[in-house]
Amino acid sequence: MDTTQRTEQQRSADRRRRELLEAADRVVLRDGPQASMNAIAAEAGITKPILYRHFGDKGGLYAALAQRHTDALLGSLRAAVDAPAGRRERVEATLDTYLAAIEARPQVYRFLMHPAEGSQGGDQGFDVGKHSAPLLRRMGEELAQVIEERLDLGPGSQQLARVWGHGIVGMMHAAGDWWLGERPCSRAELVRSLADLLWGRLAAAGDKMGGPGF
Amino acid sequence: MDTTQRTEQQRSADRRRRELLEAADRVVLRDGPQASMNAIAAEAGITKPILYRHFGDKGGLYAALAQRHTDALLGSLRAAVDAPAGRRERVEATLDTYLAAIEARPQVYRFLMHPAEGSQGGDQGFDVGKHSAPLLRRMGEELAQVIEERLDLGPGSQQLARVWGHGIVGMMHAAGDWWLGERPCSRAELVRSLADLLWGRLAAAGDKMGGPGF
DNA sequence: ACACGCGTGTTACTAACGGTAACGTTACTG
DNA sequence: CAGTAACGTTACCGTTAGTAACACGCGTGT
Numbered sequence A, B: 001m002d003t004t005q006r007t008e009q010q011r012s013a014d015r016r017r018r019e020l021l022e023a024a025d026r027v028v029l030r031d032g033p034q035a036s037m038n039a040i041a042a043e044a045g046i047t048k049p050i051l052y053r054h055f056g057d058k059g060g061l062y063a064a065l066a067q068r069h070t071d072a073l074l075g076s077l078r079a080a081v082d083a084p085a086g087r088r089e090r091v092e093a094t095l096d097t098y099l100a101a102i103e104a105r106p107q108v109y110r111f112l113m114h115p116a117e118g119s120q121g122g123d124q125g126f127d128v129g130k131h132s133a134p135l136l137r138r139m140g141e142e143l144a145q146v147i148e149e150r151l152d153l154g155p156g157s158q159q160l161a162r163v164w165g166h167g168i169v170g171m172m173h174a175a176g177d178w179w180l181g182e183r184p185c186s187r188a189e190l191v192r193s194l195a196d197l198l199w200g201r202l203a204a205a206g207d208k209m210g211g212p213g214f
Numbered sequence C: 001a002c003a004c005g006c007g008t009g010t011t012a013c014t015a016a017c018g019g020t021a022a023c024g025t026t027a028c029t030g
Numbered sequence D: 001c002a003g004t005a006a007c008g009t010t011a012c013c014g015t016t017a018g019t020a021a022c023a024c025g026c027g028t029g030t
Helices: A002-034 A037-044 A048-055 A058-081 A087-104 A106-113 A134-150 A157-182 A187-198 B002-034 B037-043 B048-055 B058-081 B087-104 B106-113 B134-150 B157-182 B187-198
Strands: none
Touching: A002 A037, A002 A048, A002 A058, A002 A106, A037 A048, A037 A058, A048 A058, A058 A087, A058 A106, A058 A134, A087 A106, A087 A157, A087 A187, A106 A134, A106 A157, A134 A157, A134 B157, A157 A187, A157 B134, A157 B157, A157 B187, A187 B157, B002 B037, B002 B048, B002 B058, B002 B106, B037 B048, B037 B058, B048 B058, B058 B087, B058 B106, B058 B134, B087 B106, B087 B157, B087 B187, B106 B134, B106 B157, B134 B157, B157 B187
């Protein structure tokens, strides 16, 4: 009896939690990362304290919300990186998957990149060096793992793979962010340019006349 | 007289402005980007409204503060990118200069990367796609210019250079951020690994046994 | 029937923040 | 000495995150 009751309650709580998360999702999609707890509670048809009972604080809610989208995006990226094709094709597919995602849902993307902003309670310690969005860290780590698993990089391969994982993710992120703001070219062109960069065209390019090149 | 008066006043105002900025600098260095206007005013020995008279709003103060550091860092980077050496050496010097800067002053670095956080007044429009720190944008644009000036990239070189500029800066940033948090290796190793990545080692690396490589 | 918990929800509050209006005070100028 | 203009303050507003205290519904043990 005790057990069945507990599972019953837990189910109910989980369902409520999902409902709240979906409401929060709608608000964040509408108002951006600045969405207030009041607004989210109102959208869910309830009031603040319930949110706090479920998620502890704003960081908790945002973490839960971010995890959903992060999981979804990472799933897509894994599919792209694991596709049956050559290395270059898969790199391009991965880049394109990421860029398509941020293009399709820029608000969600922005939320994922700046989840914990606006925290003004306490927070004196302000983790230096850990300010990046969890999404970036997770993508970096996952990519590092893929690289280390599949590429033969000689000695020190593990560290090299991690550096590359985070570096490539950062490249993708920064270029995507800039591209999303200015739209200077098509997505396909952007993908090609980035892949060219990773393929060493920077080193291979010839100097322009007048002094040594970059 | 009018002119002398004006210059006199302007000088005084500029001096005061510099004092306020230095006070703000100290507070940001101590409390991180969450530093409150009250705290900054107190550090400067004055009260809030004076800050607002000088800088308009928090964004204005932070922009002014960020510009100083950004200018300083960009100066160092320009020196590194313009040094008389080969391309690879200069790329490594540029990376190392950036990493040394963020290593030396992580609080300042974190502030520069997240300057406008915590804004809670209005701000409904939340510029999608322009959320990146101004420092990143400026570095990306400057690097793009250098690349476009000195490298012979064939047709479409301008767009390619811009993509690469922002991409490389993002790579540097993300890798640096991760490195600063975990310190998995020395700065020199990180620089070498990133330069290797830019030099096409990702494309050149051999597959590990078992299926096609990444 | 009745009290007891327990989960769910509310109202009403605190403390802190960004920002501003209204009021002194100093000092320079006619 | 009157006017004015910058410098500075106190006291306030509206909004935010977060919390305490109270109220309702509901199954349970005695």
